[in-house]
Amino acid sequence: MQLVFASNNKNKIKEIQQLLPSHIQILSLEDIGCYVDIPETADTIEGNAILKADYVTQNYGYPCFADDSGLEIDALNGEPGVYSARYAGSHRSDNDNIEMVLQKLKQQTNRKANFKTVICLNIDGEQYLFTGIVNGNIILEKTGNQGFGYDPIFQADGFSETFAQLTLEEKAKISHRGIAVRQLVAFLDNH
Numbered sequence: 001m002q003l004v005f006a007s008n009n010k011n012k013i014k015e016i017q018q019l020l021p022s023h024i025q026i027l028s029l030e031d032i033g034c035y036v037d038i039p040e041t042a043d044t045i046e047g048n049a050i051l052k053a054d055y056v057t058q059n060y061g062y063p064c065f066a067d068d069s070g071l072e073i074d075a076l077n078g079e080p081g082v083y084s085a086r087y088a089g090s091h092r093s094d095n096d097n098i099e100m101v102l103q104k105l106k107q108q109t110n111r112k113a114n115f116k117t118v119i120c121l122n123i124d125g126e127q128y129l130f131t132g133i134v135n136g137n138i139i140l141e142k143t144g145n146q147g148f149g150y151d152p153i154f155q156a157d158g159f160s161e162t163f164a165q166l167t168l169e170e171k172a173k174i175s176h177r178g179i180a181v182r183q184l185v186a187f188l189d190n191h
Helices: 010-019 043-060 081-086 094-104 168-174 176-190
Strands: 001-003 025-027 062-071 112-123 126-138 153-158
Touching: 010 168, 010 176, 043 062, 043 081, 043 112, 043 126, 062 081, 062 176, 081 094, 081 168, 112 176, 126 176, 168 176
Parallel strands: 001 025, 001 062
Antiparallel strands: 062 112, 112 126, 126 153
């Protein structure tokens, strides 16, 4: 089975392909000739996943899925949330986003946070949503060099390592994206 994954983020594509069984092959946006930076203008994580999946389905006709993820920090009223990728501005980097979070949390004792992923699947004229959430805390400084995004400052509940200290396989077992992808796979296996 081939499914378009509405992303050109090489890290995310690699992470998701590793989570899928071998009979499900991912095509990236580049693979289908889509070089558009699909606008993520919704005000929710779910909304952005739907926008991306709908764009591919409407413009290319492929069965596809898209995800959107965000870091939600209790002390920041759920920020950066839907703005996680561009929290420090449009010319952001992962490091800039991390520094902004650490700066805003400097005086905070409540460092509870969660990572949330929503996957939107468009297949056979129907749309399905799958959600994965992992709870944890934001640590005081960056630790580890695996992963991407906020991984160096996020420590899942029950773990002493950050996501950036875990191997891709270890992270996949507990991550928000791993949870949502397992729901997607279970659905596809029974579809």
